[in-house]
Amino acid sequence: MKKIKLGFIFVVLFVSLVGCAEQKLLEQIGLTTLLGYDLREDDKLSVTAVVRQVNPEFQSNVEVISAENETIRGARTVINRKTSKKIVTGQMRVVLFGEEISKDGIAHNIDTLSKNSETSGGLYVAVVEGETKSLLEYQYQDIEDIGTHIFKLLEQNIKSEQIISSTIHEVAHDYYSPGRDVALPIIKRKEEIVEISGVALFNKDKMVGKLSAENSFYLKLARDFHKAAMFETKIPKESLPASQTQESQEDITVVIDTISTKKKLKLINPDTPEFDMHITVHGRLLEIEANMDMDNPKNVQKLEEEIEKSMSKNLAKILVYCQEVDSDVFGLGEFYRSSVRESNLTYEKWHEMYKDAKVNIKVDFTVLRSGIFE
Amino acid sequence: MNNTIHVKNQEMINAFLLFFVIHTIQVGVGIHGFQRVIYQDAKQDAWISVLLVGIATHIIAIIMIKTLEIYGSNDLYGIHQDIFGKWFGNFLNLLYVLYCSTAFFSVLRNYIEVVQTWVFPNLSTWFISATLLLIVIYAFTGGLRVIVGISFFSFVLSIWLLPMLVYPLQFTSARSLLPIMETDIIGILKGAQSMTFTIAGFEILNVIYPFIKDKNKVQKHVHFGLLATTIIYLSVILVSITYFSPEQLNKSIWATLTLFSIVQFPFIERFEYIAVCFWMLVILPNLCLYLWAAYRGSIRLVKVNSTKFIWLFSVVIFMLSISIETRTQINAVNTYFSKVGFYVIFVYPILIYLLAIMKKKYRTRKEQKI
Numbered sequence: 174m175k176k177i178k179l180g181f182i183f184v185v186l187f188v189s190l191v192g193c194a195e196q197k198l199l200e201q202i203g204l205t206t207l208l209g210y211d212l213r214e215d216d217k218l219s220v221t222a223v224v225r226q227v228n229p230e231f232q233s234n235v236e237v238i239s240a241e242n243e244t245i246r247g248a249r250t251v252i253n254r255k256t257s258k259k260i261v262t263g264q265m266r267v268v269l270f271g272e273e274i275s276k277d278g279i280a281h282n283i284d285t286l287s288k289n290s291e292t293s294g295g296l297y298v299a300v301v302e303g304e305t306k307s308l309l310e311y312q313y314q315d316i317e318d319i320g321t322h323i324f325k326l327l328e329q330n331i332k333s334e335q336i337i338s339s340t341i342h343e344v345a346h347d348y349y350s351p352g353r354d355v356a357l358p359i360i361k362r363k364e365e366i367v368e369i370s371g372v373a374l375f376n377k378d379k380m381v382g383k384l385s386a387e388n389s390f391y392l393k394l395a396r397d398f399h400k401a402a403m404f405e406t407k408i409p410k411e412s413l414p415a416s417q418t419q420e421s422q423e424d425i426t427v428v429i430d431t432i433s434t435k436k437k438l439k440l441i442n443p444d445t446p447e448f449d450m451h452i453t454v455h456g457r458l459l460e461i462e463a464n465m466d467m468d469n470p471k472n473v474q475k476l477e478e479e480i481e482k483s484m485s486k487n488l489a490k491i492l493v494y495c496q497e498v499d500s501d502v503f504g505l506g507e508f509y510r511s512s513v514r515e516s517n518l519t520y521e522k523w524h525e526m527y528k529d530a531k532v533n534i535k536v537d538f539t540v541l542r543s544g545i546f547e
Numbered sequence: 548m549n550n551t552i553h554v555k556n557q558e559m560i561n562a563f564l565l566f567f568v569i570h571t572i573q574v575g576v577g578i579h580g581f582q583r584v585i586y587q588d589a590k591q592d593a594w595i596s597v598l599l600v601g602i603a604t605h606i607i608a609i610i611m612i613k614t615l616e617i618y619g620s621n622d623l624y625g626i627h628q629d630i631f632g633k634w635f636g637n638f639l640n641l642l643y644v645l646y647c648s649t650a651f652f653s654v655l656r657n658y659i660e661v662v663q664t665w666v667f668p669n670l671s672t673w674f675i676s677a678t679l680l681l682i683v684i685y686a687f688t689g690g691l692r693v694i695v696g697i698s699f700f701s702f703v704l705s706i707w708l709l710p711m712l713v714y715p716l717q718f719t720s721a722r723s724l725l726p727i728m729e730t731d732i733i734g735i736l737k738g739a740q741s742m743t744f745t746i747a748g749f750e751i752l753n754v755i756y757p758f759i760k761d762k763n764k765v766q767k768h769v770h771f772g773l774l775a776t777t778i779i780y781l782s783v784i785l786v787s788i789t790y791f792s793p794e795q796l797n798k799s800i801w802a803t804l805t806l807f808s809i810v811q812f813p814f815i816e817r818f819e820y821i822a823v824c825f826w827m828l829v830i831l832p833n834l835c836l837y838l839w840a841a842y843r844g845s846i847r848l849v850k851v852n853s854t855k856f857i858w859l860f861s862v863v864i865f866m867l868s869i870s871i872e873t874r875t876q877i878n879a880v881n882t883y884f885s886k887v888g889f890y891v892i893f894v895y896p897i898l899i900y901l902l903a904i905m906k907k908k909y910r911t912r913k914e915q916k917i
Contacts, residue, residue, distance in 0.1 A: 183681070187681075287798075290664055290665045293809070293816070293817060294808040294809035295808075295811050340809070342718060342809055345792075345795055346718075346790075346791060346792045346795055347792070349792045349795040349798070350792035350793065350794070350795075351793070351794075511722045511723065511725035511726060512725070513726075514726050514729055515729060
């Protein structure tokens with residue numbers, strides 16, 4: 174009997190304690206969906222947070238709060254002082270870096286984000302042209318929740334493989350790897366809309382250059398495993414025979430939807446080092462600014478050759494640019510490390526070699542189909 | 548041969564349940580972060596270390612079973628007393644009880660730390676410690692068959708976590724594994740040795756053996772259990788090496804949980820929270836089995852009934868768990884345990900086996916003389 178009584182007391186005690194550990198009621202917290210970091214002149218950090226608050230009686234509203242302090246956490250406490258609700262970061266989807274802080278170095282931020290158990294590995298990271306604060310605080314006519322909007326913008330473009338993927342896991346992966354550099358999408362405000370304007374190239378943790386949005390397709394092609402994306406390229410008018418184009422045109426623009434791509438990299442000389450990059454692209458011809466007889470296999474072959482030429486030219490250009498700014502976003506170093514036994518590759522050692530690395534680019538392009546109407 | 552254990556038939560368990568016992572006691576808190584410990588020594592060849600440890604466990608298991616078969620129905624404690632005599636044998640028994648208790652403590656404290664860092668940073672140690680200990684006490688008073696039942700359910704209810712590793716696969720690159728065998732053999736072996744803490748547990752066989760009903764089937768099911776563990780560890784390490792970059796893996800304390808943090812479902816935002824909480828079910832058999840093993844040893848040393856033992860044991864563990872607080876201290880406990888564990892698990896069974904054979908030969912010769 175006594176035992177049962179004691180057991181009963183224990184059960185009541187523990188049942189009543191369940192859920193008391195750490196309450197986070199939705200009505201009492203502000204969910205940070207996006208954080209933006211800027212650098213101020215006096216070396217202070219400015220943090221802008223997009224906070225979504227859920228009220229039981231109204232619809233949820235979104236607030237943009239910013240604060241300045243020496244550290245990220247410090248700024249967060251300042252933000253906390255400005256709201257009636259406790260700020261939590263469990264639902265954070267995007268972290269944005271202003272251009273200034275990107276050029277100054279984001280190592281500390283990557284480190285802090287990776288350390289925090291509250292942030293998910295699937296968080297997106299991007300660079301903002303100019304300041305994040307002005308981008309986030311602007312009153313857009315059509316955008317209600319700027320945090321979710323930017324997240325959807327990035328997610329949609331990354332999922333459809335228009336731009337390189339930049340989850341915090343991948344950023345940390347590249348940052349901590351001796352033979353691969355970080356590349357992040359660049360976001361910019363253009364009047365009433367927010368758009369992806371290109372790709373930022375990093376050397377270790379500092380932004381050293383950027384590529385235009387058009388060129389980012391090629392970067393993606395050479396960097397990551399790649400399934401489908403659309404791209405546009407120009408080929409000289411004279412190169413295509415029997416084409417009927419407008420007199421005024423100089424180039425013919427071709428739009429292609431890639432169905433599948435394959436990248437083969439080979440280290441042919443570890444001393445220089447010299448690589449062979451062989452890219453095979455199968456695609457669908459979506460649009461061509463010329464009247465061309467696609468029934469003729471010769472025409473198709475000629476077109477394919479021209480596209481190959483223009484693609485490898487563009488790729489080579491990007492590669493040279495990346496070497497100039499000393500940013501190995503292609504992961505050539507990683508490839509070098511895995512191909513050469515006992516290379517003991519360090520960051521410094523690889524970047525010494527990277528400047529003189531030679532890459533022979535070869536593109537194979539095949540038009541699989543061109544639509545339902547010839 | 549004295550001290551042979553006579554177990555009532557209704558207290559025995561079937562040999563096939565050994566699969567769950569061996570497997571669940573091996574998989575515990577170690578799997579959360581074993582990658583970086585091995586990676587420090589073996590680099591991208593860490594998976595070879597895991598494979599080697601897997602093979603080593605099979606060999607040691609064969610030796611353990613051979614030793615136990617010499618004695619028919621007895622556990623390691625009885626074997627100690629038989630080989631070394633009452634005094635020294637009991638001294639070794641005491642050490643073994645201490646070893647089991649340290650294992651228990653280590654599992655408990657590590658799990659508490661994981662809960663505190665990942666889910667509830669402000670939850671006090673004593674609360675989780677007391678809660679877990681109460682569950683363990685409850686299970687322990689049910690006897691071995693209840694504990695084995697927990698092992699069974701722990702396996703069945705948590706095996707779905709393994710397919711979750713498919714999710715991080717989209718971020719992996721197989722080239723990270725190359726070049727294979729770049730690390731020299733010493734590095735790989737060192738890595739294998741550091742894995743002791745993770746792979747430990749199957750030495751429970753030494754204590755549970757007398758309770759198995761059909762002893763001729765023990766070997767088969769033990770090896771199945773060990774194989775399942777090796778497969779799980781191998782897949783986790785392969786995904787980890789290809790998913791993380793070298794420095795990143797070196798810095799991740801709980802790489803498996805970091806792996807899980809990329810998993811996202813429309814209905815669950817943070818999957819690793821579920822994983823951490825669910826892990827209580829995974830470590831429960833570890834705690835229960837180590838506790839039970841410690842109890843089996845204690846009754847050889849002093850006459851103590853199970854109720855008294857369990858309360859005394861819990862109080863001591865509880866006190867220890869609240870006195871060790873920081874990451875550095877916990878890491879130190881893990882490192883020491885791993886170092887000692889290596890000899891207890893991989894070296895000592897061989898020694899005992901040789902001594903048991905010698906003793907047997909000596910005895911038969913003596914009997915022949917008479």
